[in-house]
Amino acid sequence: MxxxxxxxxxxxxxxxxxxxxxxxxxxxxxxxxxxxxxxxxxxxxxxxxxxxxxxxxxxxxxxxxxxxxxxxxxxxxxxxxxxxxxxxxxxxxxxxxxxxxxxxxxxxxxxxxxxxxxxxxxxxxxxxxxxxxxxxxxxxxxxxxxxxxxxxxxxxxxxxxxxxxxxxxxxxxxxxxxxxxxxxxxxxxxxxxxxxxxxxxxVSRVAERGPGGGLLADLREGWVEFRTRPWLWGIVLQFSVVVAVVGAADAVYGPLVARDRLGGPAPWGLALSLFGVGTIAGAVLMMVWKPRRLLLVGTLCVFPLALPSAGLAVPLPVWALCAVMFLSGTAIEVFGVNWMTALHQEIPEEKFSRVSAYDWFGSVSLLPLATAVAGPVESAFGRATALWGCATLVVVVTAAVLTVPDVRRLTRRPGPSKAGPAGAPAAEQDSAPAAGVRAAD
Missing domain, CATH: 1.20.1250.20 (MFS general substrate transporter like domains)
Incomplete structure (x- = not known):
C-alpha cells in the first residue's frame, strides 16, 4: 500500500x-x-x-x-x-x-x-x-x-x-x-x-569500501551479479535491440518521413516533444502507482514502443503520430521507474554501479551499429519495410523476455532484500508473501 x-x-x-x-x-x-x-x-x-x-x-x-x-x-x-x-x-x-x-x-x-x-x-x-x-x-x-x-x-x-x-x-x-x-x-x-x-x-554516513581485489576482479564480481540473474540479463538483452531499433527509427527514418510525408521538421519535432511529455505523464502516474509485479508490468509497457515505428511506416497523420508518441512515452516511463525500483531492491549496494554499468553497456552497445546500417537497410528493403521491421523486433524481443520466469514473478517487497551473487530474485508465492525481508539500509 x-x-x-x-x-x-x-x-x-x-x-x-x-x-x-x-x-x-x-x-x-x-x-x-x-x-x-x-x-x-x-x-x-x-x-x-x-x-x-x-x-x-x-x-x-x-x-x-x-x-x-x-x-x-x-x-x-x-x-x-x-x-x-x-x-x-x-x-x-x-x-x-x-x-x-x-x-x-x-x-x-x-x-x-x-x-x-x-x-x-x-x-x-x-x-x-x-x-x-x-x-x-x-x-x-x-x-x-x-x-x-x-x-x-x-x-x-x-x-x-x-x-x-x-x-x-x-x-x-x-x-x-x-x-x-x-x-x-x-x-x-x-x-x-x-x-x-x-x-x-x-557522505559521512556512507560506509567506506574495502580495497577489493583489483579492477579486473571488480569487473568479474559485477559480471557474476549480472549473469546469475536471468531477469537482469534478459531485459538488458531485450533493450540492446529495443534501444537500437528505436534509435534508428527516431534518428534516421523519422526525419526522412517528416520531410517527405508530414510537412517538414516541425511536425517531427512536435511528435518528439509529445513523447517527452508522455514520459512526464508516466512519471506522475508512478508517483502514486506501485504495481506488485514490477517487471511484468514494466515489460508489458515496452510493447507500445513499437507503435511509433509502425506509425511512421503507414504513415499516420501528424495528430495521430503525436498521440502514439505520447502513449509510448508514458508507457516506457512506467517501465523505467519499475526497472530502477527492481535494481534498487535486488542488487547489493556495494555493487550498484558495476551492475548499472553492465545495464548501460548492454543497452547502448548496438545503437551505433543500428544507426550506421539504417541507411543501407532502407536502400535494400525500402523505408516502410525497415520501419515495420523495427516495430516487429520490439514486439518479438519483448514477448521473448516474458518467457523468463523471474521477469513474470519478481515482486515488490517492503524492504530491500539484497540477494547474494548467485541469488535469484524472490518470486511471488501463490500462498504466502515473499520472505527474507531485511531492514532498510
Whole structure:
C-alpha cells in the first residue's frame, strides 16, 4: 500500500517531502541543471559542424565520437565507481565535461574549429559520461529508502525528462539567437554548477569500501551479479535491440518521413516533444502507482514502443503520430521507474554501479551499429519495410523476455532484500508473501 501523502505538518521547512533527503535533493537539482545544458548542447554540436561547412556525414562522425567512448569505458567506469567514493567520480567526470565543452565553445566562438578537434572534444565528453552514469545511478540508489523508492525514482525521472525537453527547446532558441558556441558555453557552466552541488553531498554516513581485489576482479564480481540473474540479463538483452531499433527509427527514418510525408521538421519535432511529455505523464502516474509485479508490468509497457515505428511506416497523420508518441512515452516511463525500483531492491549496494554499468553497456552497445546500417537497410528493403521491421523486433524481443520466469514473478517487497551473487530474485508465492525481508539500509 502506498504511504499517505505528506501532510503540511510533515513537510519540512525546506519545502521538500519528508522522504526526500538532502542528498536526493542535491542529486536531482544537479541532474536537472546538466540536462538543461546537455540537451541543448547536443543540438549545438551538430550546428557547429554544419556552420563550419561540414556535411551530414561529419555530423555523424562527431556524434559517433561521443558514443564510442561511452561504450568502451562504461564497464571500467562502473568498477571505478564501486571502488572509489561515487561522489568524487561524479565531480571528476563533471570537471572533464566542463573543460571539454568550454574548449569546444571557445573554438566555435573565436576560430575555425577542425573536424578532428570537435571529434576529440566530444569524445572526452563521452568518456566523462561513461564514468559518470554508473556512479550517479549508484549514488542515487544509495540515497533512497526501499519504502519510498518508487516515488523517489518517479520524481527524479520526471524532473530529468522535463529538463531534457526544456533544454532542447531552449537550446534551439539560443542557437538561433546567439549561435552554437554560446550554447556550448552554457553547457560547460551547467557542468561546473552541477559539480559544485555534487561536491556538497553528505557522505559521512556512507560506509567506506574495502580495497577489493583489483579492477579486473571488480569487473568479474559485477559480471557474476549480472549473469546469475536471468531477469537482469534478459531485459538488458531485450533493450540492446529495443534501444537500437528505436534509435534508428527516431534518428534516421523519422526525419526522412517528416520531410517527405508530414510537412517538414516541425511536425517531427512536435511528435518528439509529445513523447517527452508522455514520459512526464508516466512519471506522475508512478508517483502514486506501485504495481506488485514490477517487471511484468514494466515489460508489458515496452510493447507500445513499437507503435511509433509502425506509425511512421503507414504513415499516420501528424495528430495521430503525436498521440502514439505520447502513449509510448508514458508507457516506457512506467517501465523505467519499475526497472530502477527492481535494481534498487535486488542488487547489493556495494555493487550498484558495476551492475548499472553492465545495464548501460548492454543497452547502448548496438545503437551505433543500428544507426550506421539504417541507411543501407532502407536502400535494400525500402523505408516502410525497415520501419515495420523495427516495430516487429520490439514486439518479438519483448514477448521473448516474458518467457523468463523471474521477469513474470519478481515482486515488490517492503524492504530491500539484497540477494547474494548467485541469488535469484524472490518470486511471488501463490500462498504466502515473499520472505527474507531485511531492514532498510
Amino acid at each position: 502506498s504511504p499517505p501523502p505528506t501532510s503540511p505538518s510533515r513537510m519540512p521547512a525546506s519545502g521538500r517531502p519528508a522522504w526526500a533527503g538532502r542528498n536526493y535533493t542535491l542529486l536531482t537539482a544537479a541532474a536537472v541543471i546538466t540536462n538543461l545544458g546537455s540537451h541543448g548542447a547536443l543540438i549545438a554540436s551538430a550546428f557547429a559542424v554544419l556552420e563550419d561547412g561540414g556535411s551530414a556525414g561529419d555530423v555523424g562522425l562527431v556524434a559517433a565520437a561521443r558514443t564510442l567512448p561511452l561504450v568502451l569505458f562504461l564497464l571500467i567506469g562502473g568498477a571505478v565507481a564501486d571502488r572509489l567514493p561515487r561522489h568524487r567520480v561524479m565531480v571528476a567526470a563533471n570537471a572533464l565535461n566542463c573543460v571539454s565543452q568550454a574548449v569546444f565553445a571557445v573554438l566555435v566562438l573565436t576560430g575555425d574549429p577542425q573536424l578532428w578537434q570537435m571529434m576529440l572534444l566530444t569524445a572526452l565528453c563521452g568518456t566523462g559520461t561513461a564514468f559518470f552514469n554508473p556512479a550517479a545511478e549508484g549514488m542515487l540508489f544509495a540515497t533512497v529508502s526501499a519504502e519510498h523508492a518508487n516515488r523517489a525514482f518517479a520524481l527524479f525521472r520526471m524532473a530529468v525528462n522535463g529538463a531534457g525537453i526544456g533544454g532542447a527547446a531552449l537550446g534551439g532558441a539560443l542557437i538561433a539567437a546567439f549561435g552554437a558556441g554560446w550554447v556550448l558555453a552554457v553547457d560547460a557552466a551547467a557542468f561546473a554548477l552541477a559539480g559544485v552541488l555534487r561536491a556538497a553531498l553528505d
